Amino acid sequence: xxxxxxxxxxxxxxxxxxxxxxxxxxxxxxxxxxxxxxxxxxxxxxxxxxxxxxxxxxxxxxxxxxxxxxxxxxxxxxxxxxxxxxxxxxxxxxxxxxxxxxxxxxxxxxxxxxxxxxxxxxxxxxxxxxxxxxxxxxxxxxxxxxxxxxxxxxxxxxxxxxxxxxxxxxxxxxxxxxxxxxxxxxxxxxxxxxxxxxxxxxxxxxxxxxxxxxxxxxxxxxxxxxxxxxxxxxxxxxxxxxxxxxxxxxxxxxxxxxxxxxxxxxxxxxxxxxxxxxxxxxxxxxxxxxxxxxxxxxxxxxxxxxxxxxxxxxxxxxxxxxxxxxxxxxxxxxxxxxxxxxxxxxxxxxxxxxxxxxxxxxxx
Numbered sequence: 001x002x003x004x005x006x007x008x009x010x011x012x013x014x015x016x017x018x019x020x021x022x023x024x025x026x027x028x029x030x031x032x033x034x035x036x037x038x039x040x041x042x043x044x045x046x047x048x049x050x051x052x053x054x055x056x057x058x059x060x061x062x063x064x065x066x067x068x069x070x071x072x073x074x075x076x077x078x079x080x081x082x083x084x085x086x087x088x089x090x091x092x093x094x095x096x097x098x099x100x101x102x103x104x105x106x107x108x109x110x111x112x113x114x115x116x117x118x119x120x121x122x123x124x125x126x127x128x129x130x131x132x133x134x135x136x137x138x139x140x141x142x143x144x145x146x147x148x149x150x151x152x153x154x155x156x157x158x159x160x161x162x163x164x165x166x167x168x169x170x171x172x173x174x175x176x177x178x179x180x181x182x183x184x185x186x187x188x189x190x191x192x193x194x195x196x197x198x199x200x201x202x203x204x205x206x207x208x209x210x211x212x213x214x215x216x217x218x219x220x221x222x223x224x225x226x227x228x229x230x231x232x233x234x235x236x237x238x239x240x241x242x243x244x245x246x247x248x249x250x251x252x253x254x255x256x257x258x259x260x261x262x263x264x265x266x267x268x269x270x271x272x273x274x275x276x277x278x279x280x281x282x283x284x285x286x287x288x289x290x291x292x293x294x295x296x297x298x299x300x301x302x303x304x305x306x307x308x309x310x311x312x313x314x315x316x317x318x319x320x321x322x323x324x325x326x327x328x329x330x331x332x333x334x335x336x337x338x339x340x341x342x343x344x345x346x347x348x349x350x351x352x353x354x355x356x357x358x359x360x361x362x363x364x
Contacts, residue, residue, distance in 0.1 A: 032063070032081060033089040039107050040096035040130040042066035047099075049073035050134040051085070060137055070110050087116045093123050093165060096130040097198070097205065100181070105172060105203035111165045119166035125198040125205065128185030136186035158218040158227035158239075159211040161197040172203040175321050176309025180217060183208065199298065199305050201325075207301040213294045216287075219261065220244070220306055220336075228268065231283045235274065237265035240343060246311050254331030255312055262339045263287070276342040283340045291336040304329050 036052035045066040051074075053061040063081065067073035078085045093111060095104055111117050126133045161180040163171075171179035180197045187193040197209040197217065209217060215227055219242060227239040241264040248257045263283075270279060298305055302325075309316075309324045320328060 032061075032083045032085050034063075034085065034087060035089055036092045036094060036134075037087075037090055038094045038096070038126070038130065038134040039070065039099060040126075040134075041098050045073075047073055048130075049077065050131075051077060052134065062135055070107065071114075087114065088118070090117050091121050093121055094126050094134070094184075095123070095181075097125055097127045097183070098130075100125045100198060100200075100205040103203045104168070104200075108165065108168045108172060108203070112169045117165070119164065119169070121165045123163050123165060123168050123181055125181050125183045126185060127183040127195050127198070127208075133184070133186040133192075136191065138187075138189070138191055158215050158224050160194050161209075161214055161217065162223075172200070174309075176304065176313050176316075176324050177307040178202065178303045178305045178325075180209070180214075180305045181205075199301050199303050201301065201303040206303055207297070209294070209297075212290065213297070216291055216294050217306065219263075220259070220291075229265070229283065229287070231279060231286060234269060234271055235267070235279055235282070236269040237279070237283065237342070238268050240264045240266055248312060248315070250312075250315065254328055254333070256333035257308060257311065257335075259334070259336045260339070261291075261336060262341060264341050264343055266343050280340040280342055284338050287338045287340075288336065291338060295334050295336065299330070299332070299334075302330060308332060308334065 032051075032053045034051040034053045038048075038050035038052075040048040040050070042048040043066065046068045047070055048064070048066045049070060051063045053063065055061065063077045063085075065073045065076040065080075067076060074085065074087075093107070095107060099107070108123075111121070112119055161182045163179055163181050168179055168181070171177050179200045181200060183195045183198050184192040185195060194211065195208075196211055197214045198205045199207040199209060215229070218224060219227065219239075222242065222244065224239045224242050228236055229239065230236050243262040243264075245260045246257055247260075248255065250256070265283075267276070267279065295306075304325060309329065312324070313321070316324065
C-alpha cells in the first residue's frame, strides 16, 4: 500500500467516525414537539389525550386520541401523524377535574417513567369544559406560551399554586405531605383563567381553595413574591418579606403547632389620613382570621396540603410517620398568629401636572 492510498484510507475512516454519532438524528421539520398534554376521560375509552403543538407563527395544532391507556393513545396519535411525535419539550400536563377526583396516580407515574418527558414539567387541573379548554386559542402570539402562566419569571403570582411532575410524584407517595395543584379553565381574552387550587389527599382531589386562600397557602410555604393583599376600606399592601417560625409540641391528645408569621409590607393604596398603625392592626386581624379559617377548611378535607407533617417529621418515629395522615393529622391542633410591619409608603406625585415640580424632582 503506497503512502497516498494509506492517507486516503485514514481520511475515509476519520470521516466515518465523525458521522457515526449522528446517523440516527431526525430532521426537526419532520417532528411534532407538543408543549401541553391534556388528560381527560374519553367518551368510549378510559383516557382522552390531547396534545397542543405550537408553530413559529404562534398558532397551535391539536392532536386528539382516546384509548384504555395513556401510552396507547399517544401511540395512536403517532400512527395517524405525518410527523414523529417527540415529548421532550412537554412543559405542562393538564388533567380534567373528573379524572383528578378519581385519582392521578397512574398519570403521574406514566409521566415520571416516560424517558422523553421532563419531570420539571408543571401539572394543572382543568375545572371546566375539558375539550373547550384544550382547544381554546387566542390571537397568535409567538412570544406567549401556556407555560408563561405558571412561570415565576412571567405571569405567575402567589394567587396561583404551582407543582411540578416530580413534586406531584413525591407528594402522592409521601407519608407527611399532600399536594396542591392549580385549577384553571379557558379564558375569554386570555388563554387561561385561574380559579384557585385543587387540594389533593394522596392522589385524589378532595377539595378546593379559592384565590385568596391560595395566597395564604403560598405565604405559609414562603412563596410570596409579588403578593398583594387588600385590607378593609380601600387599602392594599404589597408583601416585601415574610418571616415564619413554628413552635411544635406533642401531648397525650396529639400534635399541636403554633405558627408566628411576620409580614413586612409596603402600602400601595390607602385613604388619606389613615395611619400605618391602623393598617397594621386591621391587616393583622384580617389575615389571622383568614388563615385560621383556611386551616379548618383544609383539615375538613383530611389533607395535609400545608405540609405540617414535614415540620413534625424529625420528631416522628417510623410508626407515627406511617400513621401521620390517617391518625395524627386529624387530631392536629393548629393556630397561626400574624404580625404586620409597614416598612414605608410608595410615593405618588400629588400634582402630576406641575411641570416645575417634576423638573425639580428630576434634577434631584
